[in-house]
Amino acid sequence: MTTSTSNSNLRHDAVILAGLAVVLTLAELALTSQFHRSILILSMIHAIAAIGLTLLLGYAGQVSLGQGAFMGIGAYAAAFALQKLALPAPVALVAAVLLPGLLGFLIARPILRLSGHNLALGTLALGAVFFVVAAQWRSVTGGLDPGIVDLPSLAIAGFSHERILYILAGISLLSAIAVAVSLVDGRFGRGLMVLRTSELVAACMGVDTVRAKSMVFAIAAALSGLSGALLALYLRSFNASAFGVGLSIELLMMVILGSLSTVWGAIFGAFAIIVLPNLLEGFDHAKHLIYGLVMVGIMMFAPRGLGETLFRLVTRKRSVA
Amino acid sequence: MSSTPLASIKGLSKRFGGIAAVSDVSFDLVAGEVTALIGPNGAGKTTLINLVTGVLACDGGTISLEGEDITARPTHQRGTAGIARTYQTPQIAHGMSVLTNVMAGAYRFGQHGLLSSVFRPWVVMKENDEMAARAAQCLTRAGVAEQWWQRLATDLPYGLQRRVEIARSLAQDPKLLLLDEPAAGLNPSETADLSRLLSEIAADGRAVLLVEHDMGMVMSISSHIVVVNFGRKLAEGTPKDIASNKDVIAAYLGADEAVA
Amino acid sequence: MDTLLQILITGLVVGCIYGMAALGFTIVYNATKLINFANGEFLMLGGVLLACAAQAAKLPMSLALLLAVAGAALTGWLMQRCILDMAMARSSDPLTLVMLTIGVALALRGAAALAFGREITFVPEFGLLPLVLIGNVYIPSQGLWIIFVLALTSTVLWYMFSKTMFGKAMRAASQEPRAAALCGIEPKRAAAIAMTLAGALGGLAGAMLAPISAAFYENGIFLGLKGFAAAVAGGLGNPIGAIVGGLLIGVVESLSAGYVASGFKDAVGFILLILVLILRPQGLVGRAIVTRV
Structure with missing residues (x-):
């Protein structure tokens, strides 16, 4: 063992995390444009769900095409807690993490009996079922029209709604990263990575594979829930169409645009997917076509993630997990 | 040698559809000894390893480890109890360095799971250092030079991947180590290294079950040999007994000889 | 009773459409073991192409239908030749291939939105066939068309796959690629033929459906998922099961729309x-004749 390399990535991760915190704080202080701030807020919010999917897909090797549904469950849980139960926003956020997390844990055991393309099919169907239910269960969701409207503004004591959301999303994102990087750093993470190659090998070395997979699925669902709840709080009005199959696919895009091997890729991916439509004139028109072509290209030439492959080309380093 | 076996296999049976892959096989595994399991291709050797590790559920018979019946235990509990294995083709996790692969093998010695990871990362960092030290020892012992440790494990040449796999199983500090054709694809000098290593591993006080076709290796390092054919135990004894056993010779040379 | x-x-009429979607999906699966997430887009293309040809270009219905089917079939062929052949040679990881077909599905959807607009278009019924009325129960003319087309295509496919040398070679292509190559069908060609057939079937189903559901x-997305549901319910890889599965899903949906709540169907x-x-x-459906992957 050479002394220069540590056996944990955590110190390294902590430095980047601190750097990110500083950048986000400076950006908040420097930003004057409402538009730029909204892009950052949306990027941070989506990155949280994408981090969850990175853990599930990248580390544990389990695909989910239904993560948008867990975002939706988080969003509706938060809205329900705020409007119907008149609970304060922090409590609503906690509920929005716990409910999807618990649901994810319960669904995980049956659904993770599937693998490969069957798991993709099953989770896609799950996402579609959620969309149909959200669109129809009007007493809770308000359906497609009007949906959820007029969630309370979070502005307090000279802090605007946007500013509060920026802070909330920032803290949530930093915590999500901290949770994710420490989760994969220890033996739990190593067990997951072995499981990704072979469940048999992982089990023979003592990893309870069913439990490990269920935990990751639940964590990914909980992070999606947090992301969805923040989105709901920020937008204040939304309907079921925000949480359809398209959102699940966008989350998948964020992960593969970034990296399947590190949670940091999710931040890059989320930023790219949020910024591009806002940056390029007429992008929205050709959005699906471009996403589709990009996805095909990545799967053909950089299946471990575009950001990661580019990064390796530049640094010429073989990645070491 | 020692009187109480570390592990006993009694009347083990497994059927696939109508075919009996293993039927009524019994033998003991003694700590400190290499027991070889030999037999022609398709005799049920790998199936036996899968039954002992719990990857397959057996249809009959019992498996016990240190006097405790583990027949109904799931695979991961057997791994935690100290049963480790290697595979016919090396099963190295991709996307991980050699060192992390072997650290993963020490899974059962970790105290800290998911919650500690998140809330007390410093404890986990310390544990990682301990596991890395253990992994380094195992790699050195298995003959993987330090220059390889930070490389992606799947980039290593085949012979080294086999050693990494053995190092990983050593990191599990197994009481019972099951090796599925560890010498396959190795050259004579690598095979000699491996024989020496396996003898040393057994000398630690572990029970080693060796499935192998290389008869020279089997004869030189095992204290006890079990021969299976068509899923049944054909013979059992010391290398000397086996070398002179008529049934065994017949099974290896073909049925014609047996008739004649 | 009448209700x-x-x-x-x-339910049966819609089920025929799902059955055709499932059939295309099954043919591809049997040829290459690929789960094609873009299969539903063939149906979408069939509908949109028909609408464009019949409404915007004012072509006669028969010609428009032909164009729609040919367009979807061509898309299938191109997809296999330009993308999947190369990808399958590079990687056999099922997850990579699944995401690849999802990418293709997205791209097709995006291309359709760009080329034909984002409006919901209605297409007139094919006509010619009468509306059948038995007591108070009626079978719409388009429904008759759909049932007729499913019967025709499935008979033709059945004959092709089980009676002709070509069909036998196609089936062999997935199980024993070398033997199939000896019969004159290489795996690559079998894959291209399968995807073209799936495109044609999907295009036909989508075009037949357009007059009743726009x-x-x-x-x-939804048509594709229901096609999958039908194929999986019928036993993945079993063409007869795919049709039966399609009818089953159609009927179950229709029953739940009629007696539970239409929104949840x-x-x-x-x-x-x-x-x-x-x-x-x-x-x-039936016994397990399929080997699980």
Whole structure:
């Protein structure tokens, strides 16, 4: 063992995390444009769900095409807690993490009996079922029209709604990263990575594979829930169409645009997917076509993630997990 | 040698559809000894390893480890109890360095799971250092030079991947180590290294079950040999007994000889 | 009683469409073991192309239908030749291939939105066939067309796959690529033929459906999922099961729309898909003749 390399990535991760915190704080202080701030807020919010999917897909090797549904469950849980139960926003956020997390844990055991393309099919169907239910269960969701409207503004004591959301999303994102990087750093993470190659090998070395997979699925669902709840709080009005199959696919895009091997890729991916439509004139028109072509290209030439492959080309380093 | 076996296999049976892959096989595994399991291709050797590790559920018979019946235990509990294995083709996790692969093998010695990871990362960092030290020892012992440790494990040449796999199983500090054709694809000098290593591993006080076709290796390092054919135990004894056993010779040379 | 019969007929007609979608999906699966997530987009293309040819270009219905089917078939062929052949040679990881076909599905949806617009378009019925009225129960003219087309295509396909040398070679291509090559069909060619057939079948189904449920560039996701549900319910890889599965899903949906709540009908097929995948991966129909992957 050479002394220069540590056996944990955590110190390294902590430095980047601190750097990110500083950048986000400076950006908040420097930003004057409402538009730029909204892009950052949306990027941070989506990155949280994408981090969850990175853990599930990248580390544990389990695909989910239904993560948008867990975002939706988080969003509706938060809205329900705020409007119907008149609970304060922090409590609503906690509920929005716990409910999807618990649901994810319960669904995980049956659904993770599937693998490969069957798991993709099953989770896609799950996402579609959620969309149909959200669109129809009007007493809770308000359906497609009007949906959820007029969630309370979070502005307090000279802090605007946007500013509060920026802070909330920032803290949530930093915590999500901290949770994710420490989760994969220890033996739990190593067990997951072995499981990704072979469940048999992982089990023979003592990893309870069913439990490990269920935990990751639940964590990914909980992070999606947090992301969805923040989105709901920020937008204040939304309907079921925000949480359809398209959102699940966008989350998948964020992960593969970034990296399947590190949670940091999710931040890059989320930023790219949020910024591009806002940056390029007429992008929205050709959005699906471009996403589709990009996805095909990545799967053909950089299946471990575009950001990661580019990064390796530049640094010429073989990645070491 | 020692009187109480570390592990006993009694009347083990497994059927696939109508075919009996293993039927009524019994033998003991003694700590400190290499027991070889030999037999022609398709005799049920790998199936036996899968039954002992719990990857397959057996249809009959019992498996016990240190006097405790583990027949109904799931695979991961057997791994935690100290049963480790290697595979016919090396099963190295991709996307991980050699060192992390072997650290993963020490899974059962970790105290800290998911919650500690998140809330007390410093404890986990310390544990990682301990596991890395253990992994380094195992790699050195298995003959993987330090220059390889930070490389992606799947980039290593085949012979080294086999050693990494053995190092990983050593990191599990197994009481019972099951090796599925560890010498396959190795050259004579690598095979000699491996024989020496396996003898040393057994000398630690572990029970080693060796499935192998290389008869020279089997004869030189095992204290006890079990021969299976068509899923049944054909013979059992010391290398000397086996070398002179008529049934065994017949099974290896073909049925014609047996008739004649 | 009449209501029930009417509901069953509606279900069977839609079920025929799902069955055709499932059939295309099955042919591809049997040739290359690929789960094609873009299969639903073939149906979308069939509908949108028909709408464009018949409404915007004012072509006669028969010509428009031909164009729609040919367009979807060409798309299938191109997809296999330009993308999947190369990808399959590079990687056999099922997850990579799944995401690849999802990418293709997205691109097709996006291309359709750009080329044909984002409006929901309605297409007139094909006509010619009468509306059949038995007592108070009626079978719409377009429904008759759909039933007729499914019967015709499935008979032709059945004959092709089980009676001709070509069909035998196609089936062999997935199981024994070398033997199939000796019969004159290489795996690559079999894959291209299968995807073209799936495109044609999907295009036909989508075009037949357009007069009763409108053409829309986002139709592909749900139609695709229901096709999968049908194929999985029928036992993945079993063509007869695919049709039976399609009819089953159609009827179950129609029943739940009629007696439970119409809004939830889409969810029923998907829930069925999840349950079958988990509880009976060999399918509901018939015995397990399929080897699990």
